[in-house]
Amino acid sequence: MWRIFLEKELKDSLQSARFVVTSLVSIALIALSFYLGIAHYQARLSQYEQSQQMMLETASQQTNWMAASVFAFRKPDPMEVFVNGINSDIGRYSEINQMRGIKLVRSEFGDDPMLAVFQFLDLSFVVQIVLSLMAILFTYNAINGEKEGGTLKLIFANQISKAEFILGKLLGNWVALLVPFIISFLIGAMLIIAMGVEMSAAHWGRFAIFAFSAVLYFTCFMLIGVFVSALTKRSSLSFLILLVCWIVSVLIIPKAATMLAGQAMPVPSADEIESRIASFSTQARTEFFASMNKLFAERFRPVEGQSQEQRDQFVRENQERWQQEEKEIRETMDKKIAEYSARQYEDLYNQKNSQELLALSLSKFSPASAFQLVAMKLGGTDTGLKRRYEDAMKDYRKQYTNFLSDKGGGHGGIRLSVSNGRGTVSAAEPKKINIAEMPKFSDPVYGAGEAINASLFDVGLLALFNILAFVGAFVAFLHYDLR
Amino acid sequence: MEQHATISAEGLTKIYEDGVCALDHVSFAVKPGEIFCLLGGNGAGKTTAINIFLGFIPPSQGVAKIHNVDIHRDPLEAKKYVSYLSDVVMLYPNFTARQNLDFFARLGGKHALTRDDYYTALRRVGLQEKAFEQKLKGFSKGMRQKVGLAIAIIKESPAIILDEPTSGLDPKAANEFQTTLLGLRAQGKAILMSTHDIFRAKEIADTVGIMNEGKMLAIKSRKELEHEDLEQLYLNYIHGKVAA
Ligand SMILES: Nc1ncnc2c1ncn2[C@@H]1O[C@H](COP(=O)(O)OP(=O)(O)OP(=O)(O)O)[C@@H](O)[C@H]1O
Ligand SMILES: [Mg+2]
Numbered sequence: 001m002w003r004i005f006l007e008k009e010l011k012d013s014l015q016s017a018r019f020v021v022t023s024l025v026s027i028a029l030i031a032l033s034f035y036l037g038i039a040h041y042q043a044r045l046s047q048y049e050q051s052q053q054m055m056l057e058t059a060s061q062q063t064n065w066m067a068a069s070v071f072a073f074r075k076p077d078p079m080e081v082f083v084n085g086i087n088s089d090i091g092r093y094s095e096i097n098q099m100r101g102i103k104l105v106r107s108e109f110g111d112d113p114m115l116a117v118f119q120f121l122d123l124s125f126v127v128q129i130v131l132s133l134m135a136i137l138f139t140y141n142a143i144n145g146e147k148e149g150g151t152l153k154l155i156f157a158n159q160i161s162k163a164e165f166i167l168g169k170l171l172g173n174w175v176a177l178l179v180p181f182i183i184s185f186l187i188g189a190m191l192i193i194a195m196g197v198e199m200s201a202a203h204w205g206r207f208a209i210f211a212f213s214a215v216l217y218f219t220c221f222m223l224i225g226v227f228v229s230a231l232t233k234r235s236s237l238s239f240l241i242l243l244v245c246w247i248v249s250v251l252i253i254p255k256a257a258t259m260l261a262g263q264a265m266p267v268p269s270a271d272e273i274e275s276r277i278a279s280f281s282t283q284a285r286t287e288f289f290a291s292m293n294k295l296f297a298e299r300f301r302p303v304e305g306q307s308q309e310q311r312d313q314f315v316r317e318n319q320e321r322w323q324q325e326e327k328e329i330r331e332t333m334d335k336k337i338a339e340y341s342a343r344q345y346e347d348l349y350n351q352k353n354s355q356e357l358l359a360l361s362l363s364k365f366s367p368a369s370a371f372q373l374v375a376m377k378l379g380g381t382d383t384g385l386k387r388r389y390e391d392a393m394k395d396y397r398k399q400y401t402n403f404l405s406d407k408g409g410g411h412g413g414i415r416l417s418v419s420n421g422r423g424t425v426s427a428a429e430p431k432k433i434n435i436a437e438m439p440k441f442s443d444p445v446y447g448a449g450e451a452i453n454a455s456l457f458d459v460g461l462l463a464l465f466n467i468l469a470f471v472g473a474f475v476a477f478l479h480y481d482l483r
Numbered sequence: 484m485e486q487h488a489t490i491s492a493e494g495l496t497k498i499y500e501d502g503v504c505a506l507d508h509v510s511f512a513v514k515p516g517e518i519f520c521l522l523g524g525n526g527a528g529k530t531t532a533i534n535i536f537l538g539f540i541p542p543s544q545g546v547a548k549i550h551n552v553d554i555h556r557d558p559l560e561a562k563k564y565v566s567y568l569s570d571v572v573m574l575y576p577n578f579t580a581r582q583n584l585d586f587f588a589r590l591g592g593k594h595a596l597t598r599d600d601y602y603t604a605l606r607r608v609g610l611q612e613k614a615f616e617q618k619l620k621g622f623s624k625g626m627r628q629k630v631g632l633a634i635a636i637i638k639e640s641p642a643i644i645l646d647e648p649t650s651g652l653d654p655k656a657a658n659e660f661q662t663t664l665l666g667l668r669a670q671g672k673a674i675l676m677s678t679h680d681i682f683r684a685k686e687i688a689d690t691v692g693i694m695n696e697g698k699m700l701a702i703k704s705r706k707e708l709e710h711e712d713l714e715q716l717y718l719n720y721i722h723g724k725v726a727a
Binding site for chain 1 (some may be wrong): 534535538539540547559560562563565566568569570571572573575576578582586589590591592594605618631634644674679
């Protein structure tokens with residue numbers, strides 16, 4: 001029996017101009033965002049290659065390793081085609097320097113504020129908007145529309161059980177929605193191949209899971225659509241309710257979650273932390289000098305009023321001990337400051353983590369945020385991206401620092417020049433550094449296994465939403481008044 | 484031998500959740516080859532009775548049977564023997580007349596019908612040929628009603644239940660509708676229809692059941708009505724001037 005309904009729903013959709021036009025628009029939008037994603041990725045890739053090339057060329061002109069400025073660049077990943085995540089928010093590279101720590105600078109949004117204003121409309125976002133809207137648009141009157149058209153009574157004047165009907169109805173609507181989805185994703189996959197994006201098997205695997213969770217995502221909205229439609233008598237009412245649901249879960253919850261978390265748990269800014277540390281170290285230093293002064297006064301008390309000779313003798317005898325003493329006090333102070341600043345940063349990290357956690361748990365109430373999380377974790381463009389790169393760059397900085405000290409503390413050759421008034425004459429032609437000796441930065445590995453593991457929870461959450469909505473739709477229809 | 488009724492109600496009572504008594508111990512029977520008209524004004528309880536016969540709502544008391552099967556006990560079995568035309572017939576606007584017919588025919592258990600079978604049914608209800616393969620979107624109420632009747636016919640069930648099938652039809656369409664019903668009667672179908680149109684009822688019905696406020700006030704056969712003014716009778720009944 002369900003087969004009759006499946007066929008009917010499909011036919012009904014395909015023969016409806018509304019469905020066909022909406023599908024075509026969705027297909028075009030999704031295909032377009034595939035295309036834009038690919039173009040964006042490729043532009044980033046060539047920019048990456050150019051910057052790296054330029055860095056190497058400039059460095060190879062140097063004669064002194066200390067003078068070479070070395071940078072580590074973030075390599076664009078093909079998964080960015082599907083989900084941009086925080087990719088454009090964080091810097092593209094960091095200087096690798098003995099003196100300074102790692103700092104990712106020059107983010108895309110920083111360079112191009114227009115991009116930030118309009119946000120980068122990546123595939124995951126377009127999917128979130130378009131597929132959910134479509135799902136709602138074609139199910140808001142799934143049940144009550146049949147009632148309004150009088151067909152529900154006609155159907156149930158036959159030997160049909162409610163369970164058969166609702167299952168056939170859901171399946172039919174689902175398959176109808178699957179058609180534009182599959183077409184648009186096939187076009188997307190073909191674009192990826194045709195435009196020559198280098199995707200490994202692992203990348204395709206992650207893409208497949210992304211597609212699967214997109215199916216879970218729109219299925220969820222479809223089920224909610226049927227559910228609400230089976231709770232209401234009039235389709236105008238169910239449309240209104242669903243529109244509100246859609247706005248809340250797609251537009252409000254993901255944003256509000258971050259905002260609420262920010263208000264519930266204010267996290268100090270980096271500037272605030274730094275000024276706190278600065279004032280702490282000033283204070284520590286003042287204390288240090290005060291205690292040193294006191295110390296000096298005490299040290300010379302035994303020889304007070306004695307001759308210069310005796311005093312010198314006294315100093316000579318105690319000098320070593322005193323130096324040791326001073327060193328210890330200084331070290332204690334440095335340690336205190338270091339500990340304080342480490343604690344501040346750790347607190348900040350923990351607070352940020354719990355803020356993020358709160359935001360994430362609040363957003364768990366929306367399938368849209370769940371889907372976005374799945375996408376970002378699969379794509380590796382989640383909040384962990386920055387940390388992964390910073391860690392890899394820190395490792396590289398150590399490697400590079402060791403390399404420099406191997407190169408003799410960074411002294412490649414001393415350049416002597418004498419000015420004779422007419423120009424500079426070099427005493428010895430200095431040798432240029434061999435850039436090939438330099439250690440290479442390797443990007444952090446974010447494997448398919450890790451990506452899938454990270455996204456599993458939210459995929460499960462999406463599945464749970466589906467189960468709940470399915471049970472809701474099913475039970476609501478079993479109690480639906482057919483008249 | 485007394486012929487078995489295809490549609491029968493015994494002491495049918497319906498009290499809605501809000502306490503409205505829509506049906507009060509109503510009994511009647513429709514035999515094969517008989518057209519039974521439930522005649523009553525708005526709110527008389529006609530639709531309530533029909534909804535009980537299709538299992539859409541349970542009766543508070545009494546039994547409704549189709550082809551001798553209690554609809555409340557075994558709804559799926561009873562529904563094998565009945566076809567129905569509701570008062571709202573929008574059908575599927577994106578489907579053509581034939582596609583609408585095809586969908587409902589298969590729901591009714593007719594899986595092996597050909598295009599010709601559908602055309603025959605559509606011709607029988609008097610739909611113009613050129614509309615057979617047109618989407619229902621542009622159909623008038625009368626045309627949709629015809630497709631609805633074709634749906635009821637094609638199931639070939641012994642019982643046919645129609646809720647106000649002629650309301651909103653122009654005289655010509657109503658007349659065509661009536662002709663089709665007479666054909667069905669000749670085939671031996673038991674037809675139960677509701678109406679508030681006294682003249683239509685008098686013209687077509689073999690039996691008329693006069694209802695008011697949930698009560699069956701009188702059941703008159705065609706013979707009994709031959710010498711009476713049904714309109715006067717109806718008004719008398721509902722004003723309580725004549726004891727039932
Ligand atoms: N779901 C319901 N809940 C409560 N009362 C109802 C419900 N449906 C109908 N009624 C009441 O039951 C009575 C009979 O209604 P019914 O629809 O059966 O009348 P009808 O004879 O079909 O009238 P009409 O000619 O207007 O179609 C009316 O008083 C109506 O208000
Ligand atoms: Mg009615």
